[in-house]
Amino acid sequence: MSQDSVRVERAALETSREESRFRAVMNSSVGRNSGLVIALLIVCIVGAATAGDRFTSTDNALTILRLAATTGVVSIGMTFVIIGGGIDLSVGAIVALSSVWCTTIATQQLAEDTHWLWMVAVALLVGAGCGLVNGILIAYGNVVAFIATLAMLASARGLAEIISDKKTQILGANGIDVKGFKDFFTADILGVDVQIWLFALVAVAGWVLLNRTTFGRRTVAVGGNPEAARLAGINVRRHTVYLYVLIGVCCGIAALMLVAKTTTGSSTHGTGYELDAIAAVVIGGTLLTGGRGTIVGTVLGVLIFSTLSIIFTLNNRSFSEQSLLKGAIIVAAVLLQQRLASRSST
Amino acid sequence: MSVLLQMTGIVKEFPGVRALDGVDLDVRAGEVHCLLGQNGAGKSTLIKVLSGFHQPDAGTITWEGEPAPLSTPAKAIERGVGTIYQELDLVPHLDVAENIFLGHEVSVGGFTQRGRAHQQARELLDRLGHPEISPTRVVGDLSPAKQQIVSMARALSRDTRLLILDEPSAVLDQGEVENLFRVIHDLTRDGVAVIYISHRLEEIRQIGDRITVLKDGRTVATGLAVQETPTAELIRLMTGRSIEYVFPPRPDTALDRGAAVLEVRDLALAGVFTGVDLTVHAGEIVGFAGLVGAGRSEIIETVYGARRATGGTVTVDGKRLRRGSVAAAVRAGVGLAPEERKSQGLLLDQAVYANITVSSMSRFARLGFLDRGEERRQSQELTSSLDVRPDGVTRAVRTLSGGNQQKVVLARWLMRDCRVLLLDEPTRGVDVGARSEIYQLIRSLADRGVAVVVVSSEIEEVLGLADRVLVVREGVVVHESAATAIDEAEVLDLVMEGKVPA
Structure with missing residues (x-):
């Protein structure tokens, strides 16, 4: 090899090293989500400017997190489904069904003196069961995810209405040891609500699952290139079922949080969760086409939306205005993402 | 003009x-x-x-x-x-x-x-x-x-x-x-x-x-x-070099041919091919020649379980594979480098190492948790030995050239120590310089005892690389012989009905 080409190669190697260092920083969760962190900071500054002390207080911070917790848990599950190349429109309905089913158990006479963990088990099982049905329809029935989960959206809420007779089921004095249930889910640890801890726990578990396990690696492979994943020996169908079961369990957890917070189970619980979760995942930088996304981004997305909600409430603005702004933010975030993506790919 | x-x-x-x-x-x-x-x-x-x-x-x-x-x-x-x-x-x-x-x-x-x-x-x-x-x-x-x-x-x-x-x-x-x-x-x-x-x-x-x-x-x-x-x-x-791609020399397989590893009997896929028999021994390269659309790719995809056979059997080391199950084939030690590298073979946005370990993930996992350091170390060893350029297993596969992407696909199956390797158009889109390297690599795999099946549209490639050649026409194997026993014109005559060899 001539000296020239050796030199050229060495120079190329050095630039590629520098490049890879830069890339390593940009690829880390912090680097990739720096835009979202800045966005969240801006939102907070707006909050502090318009609502002053009422926004900057610790209590308010907890309020924001409490608001974020329920949809947050669902959004973590949604992140997996979307990275895996799917979508789940039925999350809100599954939350409703889980809440109704577990409160039904709790208020039955024969359930007296039964431990409240049964409620937890029922909620999680109902969520997982709905997810299983979704997953089997999508993976083995070859039904498009959009349609299969749309059908689940309709039928799960319908079933919830039938079970509850369209009534709000209030956790009463009889039945399961409701006090224990409420005490657990509404307690605080170190001054922070259990619900917030739960969200944190689910987020951390989600991060580990996505980034450190075979399950996570397979999720990315299945969403990024299902054909290549299949030919590499991954059971794409089975994995798809797992993904929907996972989000179903997340819905079950969210249902328990809602039931504890409101002390009711209702077929109207969780309305609009699908949109909130998808919006948070998308502005968090997860590609709707699958194959790429981060848990950190989703958490930031959830926090941005819940902080905005609180700011609107503190300033006595209407819910309608809030929705309007939410829509605008989603569009802006996606436009921005596309520009960033096209710059990094060329 | x-x-x-x-x-x-x-x-x-x-x-x-x-x-x-x-x-x-x-x-x-x-x-x-x-x-x-x-x-x-x-x-x-x-x-x-x-x-x-x-x-x-x-x-x-x-x-x-x-x-x-x-x-x-x-x-x-x-x-x-x-x-x-x-x-x-x-x-x-x-x-x-x-x-x-x-x-x-x-x-x-x-x-x-x-x-x-x-x-x-x-x-x-x-x-x-x-x-x-x-x-x-x-x-x-x-x-x-x-x-x-x-x-x-x-x-x-x-x-x-x-x-x-x-x-x-x-x-x-x-x-x-x-x-x-x-x-x-x-x-x-x-x-x-x-x-x-x-x-x-x-x-x-x-x-x-x-x-x-x-x-x-x-x-x-x-x-x-x-x-x-x-x-x-x-x-x-x-x-900037003065080399032409050359095929690696064949070992004297007649003398020390290993045991039969892959045995295919009467394999059929309705409407595509019928009655395919194929035996590949350890250390042997078998080539499929034929026109595009003659069913060559379909045959090896069916062997791999990516298509569900409508008849016949596939056995690896004497064990019969379940029909239509890629997972069973991979477990038995079969690997496929598919024809469409980008759409069927690679996770383009993923790092090189993730592409290499995707088929042997369990080896790097404890209770489902991946040891990423070990993944990278072992992948690095492989990419270095295959001379994948540019170096570095954390870069996205998308940034590599065609030849280097193909090496990554091969590395995936090397990582698994597979017994049978099915290669569909292994040098498509690979430049002249990298071709000889890929040929060398395939031969050295065979020398390590892997049974290799190569499908290629280039007759010269099949004849130069393989030990034994099967010619496919319209879903039927019409000829089988040692690669040295047939020349390009004869193969052409076989695959193109009614045409006289040039």
């Missing part, structure tokens, strides 16, 4: 890469101008500049002596530039006629005229020598070779004066290549200029008038007369 297109000093930069760094090119009306260069030399970028997708950062383009910025694809088409891309750009759900006239539909007052469109489409297809393609067929159902014809019909449906063909022969077999050459001759006789890109020097000898060689984004030689430039000179210009 008058100069149709002149490009001078074209520079195109992308963040971090200078893809074109001073390209000169002049194309005359009525000539076939061949563009040669290794992968990454800048051919694809140059084409995109010509078709108006990219704007050059410096340099001038003149069209018939006038400055002509090709600022959008529409402007380029208006000038008469027609491009047939390597990855075909047809709408799969539309029919042939609709694809041909996409963007300039035959219409009156906004209403499409299907009858006239079909008739014109038929005329174009006739002219291209493929009257059997019906204008009403849905394009997605056609073979890649036929899709390419549709693509050409689309270019001809406009008043094309410069036709760019990017590796058109990659999806074609010998007979179809000849038809392509006939079409090109007709076009150049009418004064159309053709830019022809191919890795196959023998094709360029046959069809080309002049050659421009690109290397590292620069024109290193232009206007070389095809007939007067020796192959060695061209390879020297392209590589």
Whole structure:
């Protein structure tokens, strides 16, 4: 090899090293989500400017997190489904069904003196069961995810209405040891609500699952290139079922949080969760086409939306205005993402 | 002949890469101008500049002596530039006629005229020598070779004066290549200029008038007369080295042939192939030759379980594989490097190491948790030994050239210590320099006791690389012999019914 080409190669190697260092920083969760962190900071500054002390207080911070917790848990599950190349429109309905089913158990006479963990088990099982049905329809029935989960959206809420007779089921004095249930889910640890801890726990578990396990690696492979994943020996169908079961369990957890917070189970619980979760995942930088996304981004997305909600409430603005702004933010975030993506790919 | 297109000093930069760094090119009306260069030399970028997708950062383009910025694809088409891309750009759900006239539909007052469109489409297809393609067929159902014809019909449906063909022969077999050459001759006789890109020097000898060689984004030689430039000179210009790809020598397999590893008996896939018997021993390379569409790829995909066989058995080391189960095949130690590397083989946005370990993940997992350090270390060992460039297992596979991507696919199966390796078109899109390396690699795999099956459209490749050759015609194995017992002309005679060997 001539000296020239050796030199050229060495120079190329050095630039590629520098490049890879830069890339390593940009690829880390912090680097990739720096835009979202800045966005969240801006939102907070707006909050502090318009609502002053009422926004900057610790209590308010907890309020924001409490608001974020329920949809947050669902959004973590949604992140997996979307990275895996799917979508789940039925999350809100599954939350409703889980809440109704577990409160039904709790208020039955024969359930007296039964431990409240049964409620937890029922909620999680109902969520997982709905997810299983979704997953089997999508993976083995070859039904498009959009349609299969749309059908689940309709039928799960319908079933919830039938079970509850369209009534709000209030956790009463009889039945399961409701006090224990409420005490657990509404307690605080170190001054922070259990619900917030739960969200944190689910987020951390989600991060580990996505980034450190075979399950996570397979999720990315299945969403990024299902054909290549299949030919590499991954059971794409089975994995798809797992993904929907996972989000179903997340819905079950969210249902328990809602039931504890409101002390009711209702077929109207969780309305609009699908949109909130998808919006948070998308502005968090997860590609709707699958194959790429981060848990950190989703958490930031959830926090941005819940902080905005609180700011609107503190300033006595209407819910309608809030929705309007939410829509605008989603569009802006996606436009921005596309520009960033096209710059990094060329 | 008058100069149709002149490009001078074209520079195109992308963040971090200078893809074109001073390209000169002049194309005359009525000539076939061949563009040669290794992968990454800048051919694809140059084409995109010509078709108006990219704007050059410096340099001038003149069209018939006038400055002509090709600022959008529409402007380029208006000038008469027609491009047939390597990855075909047809709408799969539309029919042939609709694809041909996409963007300039035959219409009156906004209403499409299907009858006239079909008739014109038929005329174009006739002219291209493929009257059997019906204008009403849905394009997605056609073979890649036929899709390419549709693509050409689309270019001809406009008043094309410069036709760019990017590796058109990659999806074609010998007979179809000849038809392509006939079409090109007709076009150049009418004064159309053709830019022809191919890795196959023998094709360029046959069809080309002049050659421009690109290397590292620069024109290193232009206007070389095809007939007067020796192959060695061209390879020297392209590589800066003076090597031709050579096939590794065969070991004396007759003496120490290992045990039979892969045994296929009476395998069938309804409507595609029937009665395929195949035995591959440890350390042996078996090649499949045949036309594109003869069922070669389908056979190995069925062996792998990616298609569910409708009859017959596949056994590996005496154990019978479950039909239609890739997982069973992978567990038994079978690996596949698929034909479409990008869409079937690789996770393009994932790191090199993740692509290598994807089929052996459990080895790096404890209770589902991956040991990423170990993954990277072992992947690094493999990529170093295979000389994957650029080095570094954390970069995205997308950034590698075709040859290096293929090495990553091979590394995946090396990582698993697989027993049987099925390779579908292992050197498609791989440049001349990297080819010999891939051949060496395949041979060294066999020497380690792997049973290798190779499918290739290039007869020369099958004959040069394999120990034993199976010739497939229309889903039936019509010949089996040692690779040295048959020559290219005989294989050609076998695969092309009714044709006399050249």
